[in-house]
Amino acid sequence: MLNKQDDTKPVIALAAINTDEEIRLKSSSGGIFTLLAEKIIANEGVIFGAAFNKNWEVHHEEGATIEDLCKFRGSKYVQSKIENSYKRTEYFLKEGKEVLFSGTPCQIAGLKCFLQKDYLNLTTVDFICHGVPSPGIWEWYLKNHIFTKTNTSSKLKDINFRDKTFGWQNYRLAFQFKSHTPILSANNTNGYMLAFLNDICLRPSCYKCPTKKGSSHSDITIADFWGINEFNIEMDDNKGTSLVLINTKKGVELIKEIKMQSKKVSIDKALALNQSWKKSAKPHELRNLFYKQYKKHESDFTSFTQDLIHTKSITKRVIRKIFRTLGYNQLPI
Ligand SMILES: Cc1cc2nc3c(=O)[nH]c(=O)nc-3n(C[C@H](O)[C@H](O)[C@H](O)COP(=O)(O)OP(=O)(O)OC[C@H]3O[C@@H](n4cnc5c(N)ncnc54)[C@H](O)[C@@H]3O)c2cc1C
Structure with a gap:
């Protein structure tokens, strides 16, 4: 320290x-x-x-x-x-x-x-x-969300956390590949960026x-x-x-x-x-829960992160999950 x-x-x-x-x-x-x-x-x-x-x-x-x-x-x-x-x-x-x-x-x-x-x-x-963010989360995210799409890391050509295609203020996380269409995601639809920007990881x-x-x-x-x-x-x-x-x-x-x-x-x-x-980030109140559970969310990492970020209390998260399971797109909370 x-x-x-x-x-x-x-x-x-x-x-x-x-x-x-x-x-x-x-x-x-x-x-x-x-x-x-x-x-x-x-x-x-x-x-x-x-x-x-x-x-x-x-x-x-x-x-x-x-x-x-x-x-x-x-x-x-x-x-x-x-x-x-x-x-x-x-x-x-x-x-x-x-x-x-x-x-x-x-x-x-x-x-x-x-x-x-x-x-x-x-x-x-x-x-x-x-x-x-911790290197552990980044390496897990790459392995499970990016390398699986292309089979191997060697097919990745570039990573830009601040792609300016849609402007500086509207920056995206962009992955360029040798033989795959680029992946460009807005911060609110990318689990990794959501976790970073909301101080959960x-x-x-x-x-x-x-x-x-x-x-x-x-x-x-x-x-x-x-x-x-x-x-x-x-x-x-x-x-x-x-x-x-x-x-x-x-x-x-x-x-x-x-x-x-x-x-x-x-x-x-x-x-x-x-x-x-001058100020340190405040830890998100569900940070511990995020760390306990994120590895179980390979297939739904973004919605898992969105849920944690938007609904800070556990009760609200359970209610949201029930509504989602029942097929409601408009969530009440
Ligand atoms: C993790 C992180 C958090 C940031 N948070 C803020 C913020 O809250 N507010 C704000 O105004 N700006 C923040 N920045 C800085 C900002 O995003 C730009 O990096 C900075 O303004 C320099 O931009 P540039 O265009 O001059 O050069 P660039 O070419 O974009 O800067 C690259 C420089 O950043 C260094 N760098 C890149 N990533 C890392 C890393 N992970 N660890 C150590 N050094 C690194 C490189 O060594 C190089 O010196 C942050 C940057 C990082 C990496």
Whole structure:
């Protein structure tokens, strides 16, 4: 368990957009992570971030080329396994290489605990984090809902948790296959996304996150600029806008070197619109029940999750189940 460090407030808040449309569309919000990473690569540095492995599990990897950045691009809504990335970071730092380490606020705080000292050649980037689902659920979901459709994981070509085909605000979870039509599901019709967004399957530590309010001490925090429409700054085109919170002098220097479309905004107003910066998610009251039962719901995972989420009390769930069994589509509660 990480110890709580001091809270810190950003020194600058920006609304920002990567002007390369293709990269922005492939990124979860405004594509700012790629710009930061490109700068470090131009200086012959190394990037660490979350990527899929060959079994589509999420773990931290390193990369040192522009091509490598594709694997980091896009939010993966599952806890990324750190594996040996802290050790590798330390190795490159001691070699004198510039390193950009990106991850959740707790992964940044963990890296700092591991390193035990500050390095001038280390820049850290985290994001405002809602919380991460457990890898166990993700791996179960993939095996039972995706791989069974295609027989094997090798037929899967890409997974995008934030497909923007229907716009940034209306993002979908998308699976692309080598020889199968893509699966694109809206968040309210996908059991996995429903469970994630309704806080029923986050890691226990996410509900009491010790790295809120800037206490990871990252140099830069990136986020979705939900509420950009309230700022009236013509950066609301539904293709993705980032909120960039600059927390340190090193962050200020790096941002100065990056070409992007950006506008300064009020720090307090931007933070007020993104509650996950300061507050942990609240555990869904049926979380324990979800964990006890989800493996029995291979065939009806989405309706099982929908039921838990919409009807918090057990009595209401039983009534809904009876009505459904009797063939009623309009449920009374
Ligand atoms: C689990 C999770 C929860 C989030 N919750 C919120 C939220 O509540 N509010 C909000 O405004 N923004 C949230 N975000 C951040 C947001 O979705 C974007 O990732 C962020 O704005 C960066 O977008 P981008 O377009 O600049 O770059 P992108 O290319 O989309 O960002 C990719 C970066 O995210 C890192 N990353 C992706 N998945 C993971 C992961 N599982 N673990 C660690 N690092 C990862 C990559 O290493 C890379 O650095 C969350 C992201 C994740 C992964």
